[in-house]
Amino acid sequence: MLSTDTDILATAEAWRDAGRGVALATVIETWGSAPRPVGSHLIIDQEGNFLGSVSGGCVEGAVIAEAADVIEDGKPRVLEFGVADETAWRVGLSCGGRIRVLVEAVA
Amino acid sequence: MRLDILREMNRERAARRAVILVTDTADGTQRLVREADAEGDPLAAELAARFRSGKSGIVEADGRSLFLTVQVPPPRLVVIGAVHISQALAPMAQATDLDVTIIDPRTAFATPERFPDVPLLALWPDDALAQLPPLDRYTAVAALTHDPKIDDPALIAALRAECFYVGALGSRKTHGRRVERLEAAGLTSGQIGRIAAPIGLDIGAVSPAEIAVSVLAQVIASLRQDRRRAPA
Numbered sequence: 590m591l592s593t594d595t596d597i598l599a600t601a602e603a604w605r606d607a608g609r610g611v612a613l614a615t616v617i618e619t620w621g622s623a624p625r626p627v628g629s630h631l632i633i634d635q636e637g638n639f640l641g642s643v644s645g646g647c648v649e650g651a652v653i654a655e656a657a658d659v660i661e662d663g664k665p666r667v668l669e670f671g672v673a674d675e676t677a678w679r680v681g682l683s684c685g686g687r688i689r690v691l692v693e694a695v696a
Numbered sequence: 697m698r699l700d701i702l703r704e705m706n707r708e709r710a711a712r713r714a715v716i717l718v719t720d721t722a723d724g725t726q727r728l729v730r731e732a733d734a735e736g737d738p739l740a741a742e743l744a745a746r747f748r749s750g751k752s753g754i755v756e757a758d759g760r761s762l763f764l765t766v767q768v769p770p771p772r773l774v775v776i777g778a779v780h781i782s783q784a785l786a787p788m789a790q791a792t793d794l795d796v797t798i799i800d801p802r803t804a805f806a807t808p809e810r811f812p813d814v815p816l817l818a819l820w821p822d823d824a825l826a827q828l829p830p831l832d833r834y835t836a837v838a839a840l841t842h843d844p845k846i847d848d849p850a851l852i853a854a855l856r857a858e859c860f861y862v863g864a865l866g867s868r869k870t871h872g873r874r875v876e877r878l879e880a881a882g883l884t885s886g887q888i889g890r891i892a893a894p895i896g897l898d899i900g901a902v903s904p905a906e907i908a909v910s911v912l913a914q915v916i917a918s919l920r921q922d923r924r925r926a927p928a
Binding site for chain 1: 697698699702703705706709719721723724751752753754763765766767770793
């Protein structure tokens with residue numbers, strides 16, 4: 590079964606209560622054909638464990654890498670991914686869409 | 697996100713109350729607005745529209761780019777009748793992330809053996825519904841007992857609560873008698889007209905499991921109405 594928003598945000602709370610550093614990533618904007626709707630969540634802990642998704646697998650790796658820095662310095666960031674992105678070869682969206690993702694620490 | 701805001705969002709979700717998280721995308725500052733408090737908010741009109749649509753998104757206000765995370769209660773399916781169709785419907789509905797509860801006062805039907813892993817209330821609908829979070833626009837109700845004593849009170853409660861889906865098992869003739877009873881109970885023709893009856897999409901379903909598929913498809917079609925293509 591897929592994890593629902595209920596599981597994701599409840600798990601974020603449980604991870605924090607267990608003393609883990611947690612970042613929350615949220616899809617805030619999409620253009621064209623994007624795999625996950627605006628408002629979709631992904632949570633990441635400082636070890637790189639994650640739950641949820643922002644793209645169906647295409648850019649999760651990059652978001653998880655960025656999350657480590659967000660947990661470290663507590664500063665939110667907005668990441669943008671798309672075929673026009675210079676990193677397209679590595680983490681572009683094969684569907685041709687573009688997405689913006691807000692990554693923030695849960696503190 | 698502040699931990700206290702996250703906790704509040706989780707509490708509100710568990711209580712089936714809608715909230716909107718307003719995030720300034722430039723600096724990450726946030727505030728949480730409950731549906732009951734939205735009226736006096738500077739973003740009142742925008743928030744009201746978002747609570748209705750359930751859609752998250754960006755809004756520009758006073759030169760700031762704000763992201764609105766709209767959190768509406770998770771969709772729920774209340775099934776009246778611990779019958780064969782329900783035995784097939786419950787696990788399928790759970791697999792599509794519906795929060796399922798079964799209600800049937802007949803204790804011979806409503807047994808954990810017949811319904812493993814599904815919340816089950818062996819009570820009359822009025823008593824059972826009083827124990828659950830109130831019926832709301834994010835709840836679907838499927839009445840499957842064929843018994844007016846059990847189905848009717850649940851249907852009346854579901855229509856008054858504006859549940860997003862209300863379906864009732866039974867032939868057209870059975871439904872005709874049901875319409876008369878619901879009119880006598882004071883429901884408007886607009887309310888009664890919202891009942892899906894005979895229940896389920898017309899896929900020619902025969903077996904209980906097939907009928908469950910047709911009911912679940914109809915529930916999903918109602919839930920995702922705004923995403924459906926206009927009929928050709």
